[in-house]
Amino acid sequence: MFNELKEIKMIENLFKGKNLRFIMFGGKGGVGKTSCAAATSVWAAEHLNKEILILSTDPAHSLSDSFNQNLSGGEVKKVQGLKNLYGLEINPQKEYAKYQDAMQSPQAASMPEEFKPFMEGMGDLSEMQNVMPPGADESFAFAKVLEFIENAEYDLIFFDTAPTGHTLRLLSLPEVLGSFYGKIIKMQMALRDFWGKFKGFFKRKEYETDTLAQMNKLQETIDNVADELKDPTKTSFVIVMIAEAMSIYETEDLISYLNLYEIPFSNIIVNMLFPEQVDCEFCSARRTFQQKHLEEIHYRNDGSYAITEVPLFSTEITGLERLKELSRLLLP
Structure with missing residues (x-):
């Protein structure tokens, strides 16, 4: 390992006097985000009394490669060798399958006969439901964020994010979804008022649904996440x-977007x-x-x-011991 650097500024301010809940690592592809995120999480697990x-x-x-342990499958797994560190590689296909199941729920069966002709005009949407839409990776990653914020099972969550473009879309989702669901809620309230005017024409009770309440709850959760x-x-x-x-230019863009999304x-x-x-x-x-680029940075x-300067390792950083080695360069 090369470690003959004159000065290495530690990122100790990451934890000093703070009680962070989320730490996100991002940047250009191929710069070692995963290794740095994994090493910092290992340090935190060893020094902080937190889940x-x-x-x-x-x-x-x-x-999985960084920890030399299978963390795939979309389920949280305990990191071997540490009692309070858990890992998860989000599986978009698995999350999308859950979405498909929800879309195919039998709720439509309880719909009054009077409304079914309107729904029949919508056509068969099953073909669309079988195709994962663009941006689904970020959407389901954000859905997981919502899930973990809701249950508060973990005290500190590290995010090993995708290369910059994906990360920017992920960071913009609270604002985008907040605006989207806000409009949907307003539209549904207007439609409910509209159909309410016609309820006297039907002998059956007005079709009741908790969809509006659910969307209000989701809107509230999204707002909480954004905050x-x-x-x-x-x-x-x-x-x-x-x-x-190239990394300098991409970092400048990333900083601009971080400031934009606060x-x-x-x-x-x-x-x-x-x-x-x-x-x-x-x-x-x-x-x-x-050195020329380092001076510019x-x-x-x-x-x-x-700014923390980290030397190039002579071999791949995999496994707990190697991550601990890197963590000692990142943090005191």
Whole structure:
């Protein structure tokens, strides 16, 4: 492992004087987000008296590889070797299957005969129900966030997010869904008032449904999530990047969107740095290349976030012991 760096600024401010509920790791693909998220969750499990969950919202999961343990299948599993750390790789197909089951529920059977002609005009939607729509990965990841906030089973949740584009769509969902369901609720209330005017024409009672109550509850939950994600005492976003131009530009975009959605962040990890002084021509050339970009990263910092420099490991970071090794570089 290369660790001959002059200074490594620790991301200790992530936990100092805070009682965070959510810590999200994001950035460009291939920069080591999963390793950094997993290592930080291991540190937290060892040093904090909390029940901790780390979940992956990346469609191309690598959390299982990091822990060298199967965390797939869409079910929470205990991380081996730690009593208070659990892992989950979200399975969009499994979550979508649950959605399909809900869509095929027998509720329509209780609908009054007078309303059935209107529903028959809607046609057969079963074909649409069998196709997972675009953006489903982010939607079902967000649905899981709602689930965990509701049951409050875990004190601290780490998110190993997908590359930047997916993450931005995930972060925008509270605002998008909040607006969408708000409009749906208003529309349903208007329709209910409209049909209420005709109830005298029917002998049967007005068709009652708890759909409006459920949607109001969902709207309330989405609003709560949005508030929690914007609360700096509960949420922190950690950006992971490498000392290359493309990563710098993508990080700038990510910071702009974090500010737009009011997501708190105060840490950047610059990962995979080559050593400065080593008897290796290739390594020296790479470090010289990285140094120019590293200086730019520090220059762009307006003092609002800490920068943690992490060396390149000579081998893959997999398994609990290797994650602990990385965690000691990230945190004191």
